């Protein structure tokens with residue numbers, strides 16, 4: 352609850368600035384448009400993309416002609432010349448170009464959220480002065496140590512740009528090209544990574560197991576690991592589980608341990624896609640160490656993007672041997688950031704402050720709240736247990752269309768159910784609006 356209030360008190364500040372700029376921008380645009388229409392100049396086609404508004408083309412083109420030096424001409428904007436023109440142009444830019452692009456909050460994805468304050472201020476701090484590149488900087492070292500402290504072990508940490516790269520490269524490092532990776536039929540690696548795990552491993556095959564609510568069982572692993580032993584079939588080498596799952600459920604500690612045991616019994620490594628690892632920790636109330644290496648997980652891809660960062664995932668190897676040459680793998684795949692400090696610093700912000708867990712707790716709370724608000728509405732069924740930050744609704748196409756007509760965005764690509772995802776900045780008042788609309792559309 353503390354987190355929800357904190358998030359809500361921040362939102363009106365931004366809103367206020369946006370309002371002021373909007374109020375200023377409206378009348379200025381009208382004045383400018385009428386002046387600029389009398390003053391339109393030849394517009395290079397690339398520039399037309401910037402805006403369809405005539406006044407904008409006019410004022411920006413004139414400035415750009417001077418800036419790029421190809422065709423020096425006096426500064427002339429909307430009928431003004433020289434200094435008045437510059438003042439006019441700058442005020443126009445403030446009133447319009449700097450206006451944040453704000454939509455009403457939607458719950459189509461937890462990627463819709465912005466950057467949390469803790470990550471943002473750490474980025475700002477890292478932006479002072481200069482630092483060596485390619486990870487040889489104090490920020491990367493501090494972020495890595497923050498992970499080691501959180502996970503209570505001396506693991507190897509690598510910072511990459513996104514989850515697809517983290518998963519694919521981590522899996523590739525555990526496999527040879529002739530190996531197989533056992534995964535759930537709903538897993539992101541199978542359904543949403545465009546074949547990247549197979550591509551980066553030079554052909555390791557994904558062996559797809561049936562799952563319930565996004566979870567595999569030790570039996571499904573045993574079945575696939577023993578299905579074929581002959582030379583014509585890819586040799587199973589790794590098991591990957593997603594925590595929390597793509598269906599918003601969370602493997603219990605016992606389930607993780609049982610999967611690890613089944614995997615190790617067949618000589619398989621265990622990889623965890625933790626795009627929403629923080630949400631799983633928040634749900635279970637367990638330490639990251641217990642959830643991973645203490646339970647037999649060899650490699651974790653810890654998601655930052657859905658946890659309040661702009662971008663970035665951390666790949667944690669709990670066995671040093673498995674991390675051998677992973678830096679080369681990242682470099683070859685275009686995942687070695689030259690200005691690494693900007694991938695690493697936001698982690699410092701969320702790990703050292705505890706925001707990683709607060710953010711996830713708030714997101715989970717919003718999902719649980721939404722599920723509670725819509726419980727019992729006739730014609731609406733929540734498909735999977737709401738453990739983490741996702742709620743999946745099954746309902747008629749007609750009701751889904753009505754919800755869309757109310758302006759709500761959601762996806763139905765996982766099994767046809769409408770998915771709503773909540774993030775660190777989800778506003779409970781907006782969650783209530785969604786619940787109210789679901790009720791209205793269904794009745």
Ligand SMILES: Cc1ncc(COP(=O)(O)O)c(C=O)c1O
Pocket residue numbers: 513514515516518539593596597624626627656
């Ligand atoms: C379970 C899971 N894994 C990984 C990812 C990371 O994907 P991306 O490459 O878009 O960062 C996502 C993103 O939606 C996800 O849901």
